Amino acid sequence: MLTKLEIKSTRDTPFVLFDPExxxxxxxxxxxxxxxxxxxxxxxxxxxxxxxxxNKTTHLICDFEYFNSSSAKMIYNIFLELEKINESKNKIHVxxxxxxxxxxxxEKGLEYKSILNIPFVLKKK
Amino acid sequence: xxxxxxxxxxxxxxxISEDNLCLLYNGSFSDEITNKLIELSEYNIHNNVSLKKMxxxxxxxxxxxxxxxxRHGENIDGQEIDYVDEGFFLTKNWQGIYYITSGxxxxxxKISELKRQLEKVNSLSKDELKLLYREVLANQEIxxxxxxxxxxxxxxxxxxxxxxxxxxxFDDQFSFFYNQxxxxxxxxxxxxxxxxxxxxxxxxxxxxxxxxxNILVIHKGDFSQDAIFPxxxxxxxxxxxxxxxxxxxxxIFHILVELLQNISKHCYVENNKKEGIFMIGESEGYFVINTxxxxxxxxxxxxxxxxxxxxxxxxxxxxxxxxDKLRERNLPKKEGAxxxxxxxxxxxxxxxNYSILRIDSKKSFLTINVIA
Numbered sequence: 001m002l003t004k005l006e007i008k009s010t011r012d013t014p015f016v017l018f019d020p021e022x023x024x025x026x027x028x029x030x031x032x033x034x035x036x037x038x039x040x041x042x043x044x045x046x047x048x049x050x051x052x053x054x055n056k057t058t059h060l061i062c063d064f065e066y067f068n069s070s071s072a073k074m075i076y077n078i079f080l081e082l083e084k085i086n087e088s089k090n091k092i093h094v095x096x097x098x099x100x101x102x103x104x105x106x107e108k109g110l111e112y113k114s115i116l117n118i119p120f121v122l123k124k125k
Numbered sequence: 126x127x128x129x130x131x132x133x134x135x136x137x138x139x140x141i142s143e144d145n146l147c148l149l150y151n152g153s154f155s156d157e158i159t160n161k162l163i164e165l166s167e168y169n170i171h172n173n174v175s176l177k178k179m180x181x182x183x184x185x186x187x188x189x190x191x192x193x194x195x196r197h198g199e200n201i202d203g204q205e206i207d208y209v210d211e212g213f214f215l216t217k218n219w220q221g222i223y224y225i226t227s228g229x230x231x232x233x234x235k236i237s238e239l240k241r242q243l244e245k246v247n248s249l250s251k252d253e254l255k256l257l258y259r260e261v262l263a264n265q266e267i268x269x270x271x272x273x274x275x276x277x278x279x280x281x282x283x284x285x286x287x288x289x290x291x292x293x294x295f296d297d298q299f300s301f302f303y304n305q306x307x308x309x310x311x312x313x314x315x316x317x318x319x320x321x322x323x324x325x326x327x328x329x330x331x332x333x334x335x336x337x338x339n340i341l342v343i344h345k346g347d348f349s350q351d352a353i354f355p356x357x358x359x360x361x362x363x364x365x366x367x368x369x370x371x372x373x374x375x376x377i378f379h380i381l382v383e384l385l386q387n388i389s390k391h392c393y394v395e396n397n398k399k400e401g402i403f404m405i406g407e408s409e410g411y412f413v414i415n416t417x418x419x420x421x422x423x424x425x426x427x428x429x430x431x432x433x434x435x436x437x438x439x440x441x442x443x444x445x446x447x448x449d450k451l452r453e454r455n456l457p458k459k460e461g462a463x464x465x466x467x468x469x470x471x472x473x474x475x476x477x478n479y480s481i482l483r484i485d486s487k488k489s490f491l492t493i494n495v496i497a
Contacts, residue, residue, distance in 0.1 A: 068382050
């Protein structure tokens with residue numbers, strides 16, 4: 001099994017935990033790094049490996065405080081990679097958390113939901 | 126109150142365009158905000174070879190200014206007054222000279238005592254100041270607010286100059302107490318006999334203009350991530366005090382991040398620096414944000430096309446364009462700004478106003494103005 005990916009949060013990058021063994025997939029916090037590729041490329045590479053032999057069910061939890069528009073693109077790329085799990089018998093679904101009244105994060109979630117082929121649930125915190 | 130308009134922007138741009146760096150702040154002074162103002166100033170100093178040597182001294186003097194602002198400002202005589210923690214702060218580097226100016230409200234009935242202390246400090250020699258410092262340390266009665274006396278002595282000692290100050294009447298109860306320190310990067314201190322090209326009265330004029338036009342922050346300098354962060358925090362702290370809902374705060378924050386990171390990512394880099402000017406103020410309940418920075422001429426046409434295009438789209442069309450850009454794979458690197466500007470356009474009440482002025486064969490100056 002693929003070793004887990006764990007990235008501690010910083011002032012401008014989110015906490016990431018992709019742990020296949022315990023079946024925990026979580027990303028939360030702020031994302032506004034100066035160089036988005038530098039932060040997200042290793043995550044995308046990890047996912048690229050993971051989707052070759054994914055868990056039966058992958059449940060990704062997203063709980064963002066804030067992300068900038070170049071991160072928005074990278075987050076979309078993460079979803080797009082994970083979407084490929086659908087092509088096998090395995091399943092992927094996403095829960096997108098937002099604070100009550102946080103229109104920005106709610107709206108971003110609704111937008112992803114509208115353009116992805118993944119079961120995508122928005123939840124108020 | 127007069128709205129912050131484009132004339133105000135140019136009034137400041139004209140005056141600070143020659144500065145290597147300039148930070149102007151007109152707002153409330155919490156510990157968080159003063160920490161970030163110091164962090165930003167230290168970052169600016171650190172990045173300037175000619176200033177590096179005086180980093181420690183400048184930091185100390187800034188902290189001392191804030192101590193004065195906070196100590197004199199807070200909860201005067203137990204009364205709850207909204208504006209007592211409001212103040213003004215300026216740091217400016219111009220041709221190797223570094224200025225630190227602060228302004229804070231003091232009660233009118235305390236002015237004469239404060240003046241007496243200032244004059245006393247100014248009348249003493251270096252050695253006499255040292256003696257007075259020890260005396261005050263041993264005898265806490267000098268000021269009922271505790272540190273004011275010591276603070277003034279320390280400022281005079283560390284800066285090695287007479288304290289340059291001015292009292293400007295504010296209302297029946299308060300006056301602004303302004304104080305300016307001038308540091309020269311080459312010599313240890315600025316000699317009191319030298320003419321200072323930037324006088325305290327000019328700093329006071331900046332403050333008055335900022336107050337009239339409701340401007341919170343003006344920053345000219347480097348716009349790397351390390352400089353953007355303190356700016357964001359300072360504004361975020363001020364937004365917390367606003368009566369606006371969380372929606373609006375997040376929206377303003379988002380627009381700021383996008384605009385400031387656009388400078389950082391796309392500006393014309395000179396001497397390894399990502400320089401720009403940024404200004405935020407309020408007008409009729411809305412936030413007005415202006416940025417200015419150099420860009421390479423080769424990006425001008427595409428940027429114009431892009432901005433003209435998004436300025437002609439309605440909300441629905443902007444959303445569709447945003448989603449299209451989100452789905453596009455392998456965007457060319459420089460197009461990163463595209464999606465950010467679209468997302469800004471979706472959240473503002475004005476168009477993305479812009480002007481592009483050709484400087485020379487390589488670069489142009491881009492200004493962007495939005496109201497949200």
